[in-house]
Amino acid sequence: MDPDEVEFLGEKQYVTIIPTFNSGVIHLISGDVGPFRASLPVRTPLWMAINLKQQQKCKIQQPDWMDVERLESIREDEKLSRTFTKMPNEHYMVIAKLLLGCASDDIPRADEIRTIIKDIWDIRMSKIRSSVDALVKNAGSYAAVDNLTVMEINSIRPILPHALDQLHRIKASRKRPGTQSLGTTTFVSSSNNRSSFPSTSFIS
Amino acid sequence: MNIDIDINFSDNLEASVDEDDEIQLTPAEAIALMEEAWINEKFAPEILPHKLELVECLLGQISYMEDNLRSLNSTDFKKIIHQLEVDRLRFLISSYLRTRLEKIETYVMPILDEENERIQQGVELYLTKQELKFAKDFAEDLQHHFDNITTTRLPREEWNQECVKPNIHSFVFLKSKEEVEGIVIDDGNDEDGDLVDLNRGSQMIISYKSVANLVKNGDVHLI
Numbered sequence: 001m002d003p004d005e006v007e008f009l010g011e012k013q014y015v016t017i018i019p020t021f022n023s024g025v026i027h028l029i030s031g032d033v034g035p036f037r038a039s040l041p042v043r044t045p046l047w048m049a050i051n052l053k054q055q056q057k058c059k060i061q062q063p064d065w066m067d068v069e070r071l072e073s074i075r076e077d078e079k080l081s082r083t084f085t086k087m088p089n090e091h092y093m094v095i096a097k098l099l100l101g102c103a104s105d106d107i108p109r110a111d112e113i114r115t116i117i118k119d120i121w122d123i124r125m126s127k128i129r130s131s132v133d134a135l136v137k138n139a140g141s142y143a144a145v146d147n148l149t150v151m152e153i154n155s156i157r158p159i160l161p162h163a164l165d166q167l168h169r170i171k172a173s174r175k176r177p178g179t180q181s182l183g184t185t186t187f188v189s190s191s192n193n194r195s196s197f198p199s200t201s202f203i204s
Numbered sequence: 205m206n207i208d209i210d211i212n213f214s215d216n217l218e219a220s221v222d223e224d225d226e227i228q229l230t231p232a233e234a235i236a237l238m239e240e241a242w243i244n245e246k247f248a249p250e251i252l253p254h255k256l257e258l259v260e261c262l263l264g265q266i267s268y269m270e271d272n273l274r275s276l277n278s279t280d281f282k283k284i285i286h287q288l289e290v291d292r293l294r295f296l297i298s299s300y301l302r303t304r305l306e307k308i309e310t311y312v313m314p315i316l317d318e319e320n321e322r323i324q325q326g327v328e329l330y331l332t333k334q335e336l337k338f339a340k341d342f343a344e345d346l347q348h349h350f351d352n353i354t355t356t357r358l359p360r361e362e363w364n365q366e367c368v369k370p371n372i373h374s375f376v377f378l379k380s381k382e383e384v385e386g387i388v389i390d391d392g393n394d395e396d397g398d399l400v401d402l403n404r405g406s407q408m409i410i411s412y413k414s415v416a417n418l419v420k421n422g423d424v425h426l427i
Contacts, residue, residue: 001246005299008292009239026282028289029265030232047292048285055281141389142400142410145377150427153377153407160409161375168373168411171391 006151010094011047016061018042019052046098053103060103065089066096068109071116078123084147093121093151124152132160139167234261235293240425242300247377247426248419249370249412251307251315254332259297266290308335312343313367376412380404382423390414 012030018041025034033044041061044052052058065071065088077085089095096117104110128148135143141164145153229237241255269290276283308315308331315331316339322329331339373390380402389398390411402408407427418424 001243008295009243011292012239021281023282026285028286029269029293030235030289031230047288051285051288052281055284057281141391141398142408142414145407145409148407153427157377161377164375164409164411165371165373168375168390172373 001154001157003151003154006091006154007094007098009150010091011045011050011098013046013089013091013095014043015046015049015063015095015099016041017044017049017052017058018061019058021057046095050098050102053106059106060099062099062107062113063089063095065092066099066107066113068112068116071113071120075116075120075123078120084124084127086147087149090149091151092117092149124148125155128152128156132156132163135160136163136167139171140164141168229261231262231265234258234265235296238262238296238300242296242303244419244426245300245303245307248416249372249374249376250416251304251311251330251370253328253330253420254304254335255300256332259301262293262297266293304335305338307370308339309342310368311370312339312346314369315339316343372413372416373411375409376415377407377409377427378415378419378424379407379427380424384418384423387414387418 018039019036020038021036022038023034023036025032028045030045033048034042036042049058049060053060065074070088074085074088096113099107100110100114107113131143238255238258241252241258245252269286273283273286273290276286319329319331319336319339329336381404382402383404384402386399387402387410389400390413391398400408400410402424412419415424419426
């Protein structure tokens with residue numbers, strides 16, 4: 001999946017903004033938002049908050065978890081834990097990227113926050129890489145991926161599913177009686193059987 | 205000028221969502237289901253049962269909203285916000301429909317065969333009427349094309365057997381919406397593999413074949 005599409009999903013999350021204008025309720029298809037009173041906080045979807053921010057019609061309040069102390073403790077937990085800890089938000093990376101991108105003037109200590117979130121991401125990515133390595137070496141047929149966020153899952157796609165697909169093919173050809181014993185020979189054998197059409201390395 | 209756009213949601217939706225089950229959805233729930241259908245369709249190797257009711261319901265909401273927007277002054281910031289939301293929904297729906305068309309083009313023969321089987325058995329169809337027509341036309345054109353270019357090189361029986369099939373064993377990520385017990389792990393052979401249980405909210409990477417039914421009945425969704 002395109003990272004932009006993951007972002008699209010994340011933009012549905014609600015954030016709190018402080019509008020600089022007055023307006024009644026906006027009746028969106030996805031639900032009502034507002035009313036807006038200047039300097040009174042109100043919850044809006046992220047995509048709307050970003051649009052209003054770009055028009056300089058609001059300030060965006062950072063989510064509770066986007067705070068240096070809170071993130072530092074998350075980073076320590078992530079370092080100490082062998083498994084993946086639960087992130088404060090399913091789309092933490094998307095939200096952080098978007099808010100720090102367009103509203104860094106509204107967020108105190110934005111640079112520190114950016115660094116810590118990058119650290120957390122890096123720690124988790126290195127865990128992901130070693131888990132993938134272990135999974136493929138053990139030729140696993142399934143694995144739990146609890147607490148991984150969509151963006152993280154997307155970062156190991158397509159390589160992990162494809163690797164497991166190939167393993168699956170090798171296992172299948174090994175176990176099925178009457179076929180060649182090793183997966184690596186399937187291409188050769190299939191082109192022998194159907195000599196006129198060598199480009200059939202599709203799944204058959 | 206009227207800037208409050210009010211939509212009577214419940215009336216609209218009740219009529220368009222599955223009449224037998226009388227499911228009542230708020231528009232927000234309909235959008236969430238559409239997003240889920242979009243992601244499922246994106247990652248499932250085979251084509252999934254269509255969601256025509258959902259698509260039509262959301263398209264109805266969009267055109268209702270667009271009618272309303274016409275009366276708004278184009279400098280009104282509310283119009284920009286509404287337009288943005290409409291564009292997001294349009295993207296969602298067209299990406300979903302395009303994914304299905306792409307699958308139909310790639311796997312046209314197996315999809316038509318399976319659909320014909322469903323028609324004969326009288327079970328629920330996976331394609332909408334328009335999609336079925338598109339698939340048939342596409343298959344015909346393809347046939348015609350191959351007949352024209354390959355007669356000298358390739359006998360018809362040869363390429364007819366070599367059509368591309370979806371790899372239903374391919375691995376997918378899923379998130380469980382319900383407790384599910386005893387999923388049989390597809391281990392590459394036909395014997396019964398290990399069993400695995402899913403807790404609500406748990407996530408897993410697994411062969412699509414093991415969970416195809418759960419994706420279709422909505423117990424799990426792909427991520």
